[in-house]
Structures are given as C-alpha cells and as structure tokens.
Amino acid sequence: DVKVTQSSRYLVKRTGEKVFLECVQDMDHENMFWYRQDPGLGLRLIYFSYDVKMKEKGDIPEGYSVSREKKERFSLILESASTNQTSMYLCASSWGTSGVSSYEQYFGPGTRLTVT
Amino acid sequence: RKEVEQDPGPFNVPEGATVAFNCTYSNSASQSFFWYRQDCRKEPKLLMSVYSSGNEDGRFTAQLNRASQYISLLIRDSKLSDSATYLCVVNRGGGFKTIFGAGTRLFVKA
Numbered sequence: 135d136v137k138v139t140q141s142s143r144y145l146v147k148r149t150g151e152k153v154f155l156e157c158v159q160d161m162d163h164e165n166m167f168w169y170r171q172d173p174g175l176g177l178r179l180i181y182f183s184y185d186v187k188m189k190e191k192g193d194i195p196e197g198y199s200v201s202r203e204k205k206e207r208f209s210l211i212l213e214s215a216s217t218n219q220t221s222m223y224l225c226a227s228s229w230g231t232s233g234v235s236s237y238e239q240y241f242g243p244g245t246r247l248t249v250t
Numbered sequence: 251r252k253e254v255e256q257d258p259g260p261f262n263v264p265e266g267a268t269v270a271f272n273c274t275y276s277n278s279a280s281q282s283f284f285w286y287r288q289d290c291r292k293e294p295k296l297l298m299s300v301y302s303s304g305n306e307d308g309r310f311t312a313q314l315n316r317a318s319q320y321i322s323l324l325i326r327d328s329k330l331s332d333s334a335t336y337l338c339v340v341n342r343g344g345g346f347k348t349i350f351g352a353g354t355r356l357f358v359k360a
Contacts, residue, residue: 165346174258176337176352177294184346192347224293230346237282237341237348241293 137161138242140225146248153212155245157225164230166208167239168192168200170221177224183208184230215249222246251276254340256351263358267328271354273338274320283314283321284339288353294337297323328358 141156159166167182169192179192181200189200197219201209208227212219223246226239256273263269275283283300298305300312300321311324321340325332338351 167348169350174352177350179347179349182346190347228346237346238284238296238299239294239339239348241295243293 140242155210157208159227163227165228167226168210169224220249253349254351256354260355268326271323275340280340282341285323286337288335333358
C-alpha cells in the first residue's frame with residue numbers, strides 16, 4: 135500500500151510566523167503535490183513537483199513556497215502566515231511515468247492549520 | 251465558469267437505490283478522468299479511473315462523454331457505507347496538473 139504521511143494533523147500558528155508542513159511518501163513516486171481544501175471551494179493546487187528539486191506553481195501559489203531536496207519528501211512553507219491561510223492542507227503523490235495510472239494520486243491524512 | 255463543475259447535492263437516497271452523479275469539464279484537451287471518494291474529515295481516496303470505453307467496478311460504473319465533456323458515476327444498490335463526498339477529477343491535458351471538482355455529497359439512509 136502507498137503510504138503518504140504528513141508531519142502534523144493539527145497545527146496552530148500566529149500571524150507572521152514561518153510555517154513548515156512536511157510530507158513523506160514511501161512508494162518512490164515521481165510527482166508530489168500540495169493542495170488546500172476549503173468548504174465550497176474544493177481542493178486547490180498550490181504547488182507540485184515532478185522531480186527532485188523541480189517544482190511548478192499550481193493555481194494558488196501566492197504566499198507559499200516549496201522544497202523538494204529528496205524524492206520522498208516535499209515541504210510546503212508559509213513564509214509569513216496569515217489568517218487567510220487557515221485551511222486543511224493535503225499532500226499527495228503519484229507515479230508520474232506514463233499512462234493513466236501516473237495521474238492517480240494518493241493523499242496523506244491532511245494538516246489542519248489554524249493561523250490566529 | 252469553473253473548469254470542473256459538479257452538482258454539490260446533497261443527494262439523499264434510501265439503501266438499495268441507484269444514484270448517478272454528473273461532472274462537466276471545460277478543457278477539451280483533458281486526457282485523464284477520475285472519481286475520488288472523501289469521507290468526512292478524511293483524505294480523498296481514488297475510487298476509479300474513467301476510461302473512454304467506460305468501466306465498471308462492482309456496483310460502480312463510470313462513463314466518459316468527450317463530445318459533451320462530461321463524466322458520470324453510477325452507484326447501484328446503494329449501501330449506508332457509500333455515504334461520502336464524491337470528487338470528480340480531471341487532468342489539464344498533457345501535464346500532471348489535476349483539477350478537482352468541489353464534490354457531490356451523498357447520504358444513504360436506512
């Protein structure tokens with residue numbers, strides 16, 4: 135079974151703090167993704183990475199950065215947390231070779247971040 | 251217009267009923283399509299991929315209509331355990347970016 139783990143289930147931070155969210159996958163997947171999920175808006179892609187040290191912006195990258203130094207680990211960084219970044223953050227990974235299966239994503243349990 | 255649109259529901263159905271969800275997408279270059287299921291306070295999990303010829307997995311049938319740009323999910327003989335939010339997912343043709351619909355909520359009642 136694919137396993138995607140995230141460093142925290144719940145996190146409370148103050149406005150202006152730098153926040154690190156960590157994600158690790160154990161299936162040697164090429165692609166990794168960070169989403170946020172908000173009621174009524176669904177999942178929105180923040181950033182994704184298709185290889186070590188490679189990254190691409192998703193639909194809502196403002197206020198976020200990412201790091202992928204090792205294949206199995208993908209970090210999301212909030213440089214200066216703001217209250218509008220309060221959300222559920224979900225990490226996912228996929229094979230990323232070719233064919234339909236390369237797009238099938240496996241998700242971690244999520245981190246519920248509250249910024250006060 | 252959203253890239254992927256779903257009826258948010260909720261759909262309230264009795265056990266044993268057949269229920270169908272539709273999802274429309276706007277990018278005609280989209281290549282890959284999926285249905286995910288998300289239980290309350292849990293992460294999304296892949297339910298099934300949607301192939302051009304349609305595919306079936308037990309009580310679940312997925313169809314793709316490229317001409318009208320929609321995909322559908324049919325659930326037969328609904329179970330209480332089918333209660334969840336069903337997410338339609340479409341990739342932006344040619345890349346790994348995927349777009350999630352906002353989901354359709356299903357409640358199956360005894």
